[in-house]
Amino acid sequence: MMRIQPLLFTLFIFLIPTLSPAQGGQGGGDGSLLPEINPQDIEIRSEFTARFPGLRRQPILGFNPNPRVFQIDPNRMPFMETREEAVADISITQLGRPEPPFRSFLRIPNRINTYIKAGFGSYLTPELNGYGFYKLNESSIASASLNLRASDGHLNTQESGFRYLDINGTYITKIQEDLQLTVNAGALSDFNYLYNLSDPFQDNFIGETSDKEYRGGSANITLQKKQNSLSGWDIGLGGNIFSSTLNAGNSGSSGDMEEQVLRSSFSYYWPGQKIYETFDITGSVEAGTYKSDFFDSQNWTDARASFTYERLFDFTTRIRAKGGVAYVTDTFSENVYAAPEIEIIHNLNRNISVTGTAFGRPEMQTIQDHNQFNRFLNSQTQLRHAYEAGASGEVNYQLFDGNRIFGGLSYTHTKDYAYYFREEIPPANVLGFYDVNYGTANIFELYVGASHQLVPNKFWADVKVYGRSPKLKSGGDIPYEEKLGLKGAVSYKPVKELTINGWTEYIGSRNSPESNTELNSFLLLNAGAEYQINETFGVYAKLLNILGQDYEIWNGYTERPFQMFGGLTVKF
Template sequence: MLRIFTVTLFCCISLLATTIVFAQDAPADQQSLLPEIDPQDIEIRSQFQARFPGLRRQPILGFNPRPRVFQIDPNRQPFIEDEETVMANLPIGQLDRPQAPVYQPLGYADPQNGFARVGMGSYVTPEADVYAITKLGSRNWVSANLNYLSTNGHLDEFTSSSRNVDLSINSYSAFTKRVKLSTNLGVRSNFNHFPGLVTQNGEPANIRNRMSGAGFDGGAELTFAQTSLSGFTFSFDGYGNQLELNSALDNYGGSLNEWGVNGKAEYSRLGENIQEVHRLRLTSSAGGIETFGSSMQSWSVSQLSAHYERLFDYKTDIKASLGVAGVSDAVDDYSFYITPNITAVHTLFDGLDVRAKLSGSPSHRSLAGIQAENRFLDLTAPVEHQYEVLGLAEVILEPFSGTRLMGGVSYQNIKNFLYYTRNENVIAGTGFTEGFYQATFSRANITKLYGAFSQDLRPDMLWVRADGYWQRPRLSGNGKIPFIESIGIKGTVSFRPVRQLVVEGWGEFVGSRKDSFDNDLSSFILLGGRFEFSVNERLGVYGKLLNLTGEEYELWQGVPERGFQAFVGVTYLF
């Protein structure tokens, strides 16, 4: 009996002890869910940070202040750019005011594919200017441009009709972001008549002499860009021209052929400073000219130069180059030149810049380009190269928005300067004297003072522009260069009373000149005007009036220019 009581008492005591233990452990489990707080963090360090045993890697907002010690972001991107890329992507400060958006003087919409401007003028003078562009894929563009102008002539004494047609096609392809290719191809055709023959008694002769020309040009440029300012550039282009003189005189006339090619290779790299660029450039041009009654005459111009560009202190922009060139032509077997070129632009303060330039460069012109300048050239003289030394200094002032003033002085010293003299050669076997012009080459120097002014009297409504110059053109013997004036002034006034209409008027004064026999050629004043009215966003009409006063003048002695002439036409955007 005692044994049973003892066992029962032991079981009750054990059960009671177990209950007390579980009762004491329950609050401990609930307290373990609270954060671990170190009183020293608050009392001594003035910091508070809660630590949860099960959530140690997940900080709670408000309880994890920014560490005072710099730490590296574990998710950072590795730095893989090279030095040239870093320099190219640095922000560049602007020396000038930002460029204004392209001004649209009329209410036309932006063309989607191009525009066409076609008109007709007095003396049966049609004109056309057409431009079109299209996109071939996401990285290829093709554009075409057509210019046409012809006239039935304005002289009664002899035929004076002419025509000029120029068609060009350009393409642009971006193979990648760094590799780009651009190409161009053009053809042209023109003709004009020579009113230059006179009898031995000095009377004009109505003999039909027609100069016609045709030619083509084309080229390509390939760019491997490392950055926007560095990389490789290769270009090549060429041209061919044929000129032919057809005359009613049996023994007067002939044909001419010429060709030319140009090549360029350039490497550019970035320097260690902001907007610092180093370039190495090689250019070469060569060609041949077969004039009337002579064999092919070859010429060449090759140049190697090193270039340096840098922006100093965001105020002074320097572009400098130094090179050597070798030149040959129909007269000189070979000539050697130094070719420096230094241009500096310095901003004194916002709105006032000064610019200076010193350069020396050789060049050789094509015969077709010379004939385009003087349509009455007989094309018998050999073409020589020229070497020009140029120095200028100018000031550009913008005192406030809408006003711009510019003025400067320049000096040119040119070896083999091209000017024109009038012939008085008796054509063999005829009773006529040739009154055409011949290309002549001689050393010359030209000192020039020039200035320009533009002002928006009322923005988008009334603005004016004017420029003028005084120059002293002299040959090596101190004689005045023929057919070049000493003073000239031009001015334009534009008025826009409503958004759809623009009216412009202009005037030009050309001072007196000397001919090749030292005779005076009188000065002249030309006045003109034009208007354009946009009917809607795609269609407009225009008109222009040339030589309003009917001024009788001659650009080339013996060839009177047009009197009053009026044009009217339409403009269409597509």
């Protein structure tokens, strides 16, 4: 035994150098006695930066050095205390209040109660447009509008110019919750210089430039009971008076014309049993009497009744079918007509739709309609009703909301179509004023166009180009009707206060049979701008006939050349 102990002691002495490096291999390089820990085994209790002085491996990533709620001492002894001890000394900081969500208030836009646009242009040309609205009480409102356009002095060889004045007023009141009464009234006062007729064989043929004056008034009362948007009825009663005075010196064409028209209507509509199905029964009677210094009083009547059915099928096809009958009489004829009409709108997909229509119906134009379309009419116009039948088709393509490209064609056959020709005044057969003639007409039209609002409330444009073939059955083209035309408009709003716009119209050459010529085509190019200074006042300017075209709408009278306008706008 004594020999064994010295042997064990000797072995221990030799093993000490071997054990020391092994112990040093488990400790940190800086002399720390911490055991080596794998960072993946560390439990992450929050977002903080940890520093372990005894670790020689890659530092731990992914900690946020700026905690939102608390901060734990990074030099603490990790995981040596309990969870309660770890959070016992956490300092709580005040959190910043987050930004509240944006609140968008739905506001009712301010109604413009009064709008006035007044300006002045070259050739002594004033213009005035006005509109007013007033709420009388909780159930009644009243509005009025005024439009004045005038011009003078653009021709050097004769008196020239015109005046158009229209005044209209509306009164609306709710008698009951679903019963509404509407009263409309209006008046007009127009004046036009016409031709300076001359006869080389007579002195003082007229003695002055001929002129014509219109006066008129209208009134209509409508009683409407509307239970909802698909069910209700309307009753209307009204009429208008019109007179014209042609002053043509001693030419023999001077004279007065007077007209009175009465009209009444009734409509009852209701929904069907199926979704998007509606029915409508309508009846109307319109009667007129007119006379002239050249003939006694003449009468006409237009009475109609119709039944309309409309339905939407599978949210893709809408059909509106109308069956009706009409009784029309005038000085020259008396007839009962069928008045059918059908319209089909089919959506091939969300971008493309096709529309087709076919119809047959009588038409009656009044003395006022003819005179306001052609201001050079004489005082001998007599009325005939027309009957037209036709069909049309149109294709619409809409790539996105606010724009469409369209194209279509139509054909109309009309019996007793009203067209205008210029009469000859004896004895020298000098070309004088216009009269109305009637004939059978066939009109074919092809058109294409586009409507775009590329940037909402910033830029929008419309254009339409059409070609027509207006033919009379007796032969030749319909006088004073174009074969080619274009209409376009564009508006741009670079800033909220400024609007820049332009509009144009092209009318192709037209047949003028009295002079065996064609009226030249013309292109009217116009532009304007309006700037709103504040909520109440603004200024505007516009240019008409920028190209300075010498053109005639009706043979023998040259219309206005280039004009400049400027003025103010007021709204509140």
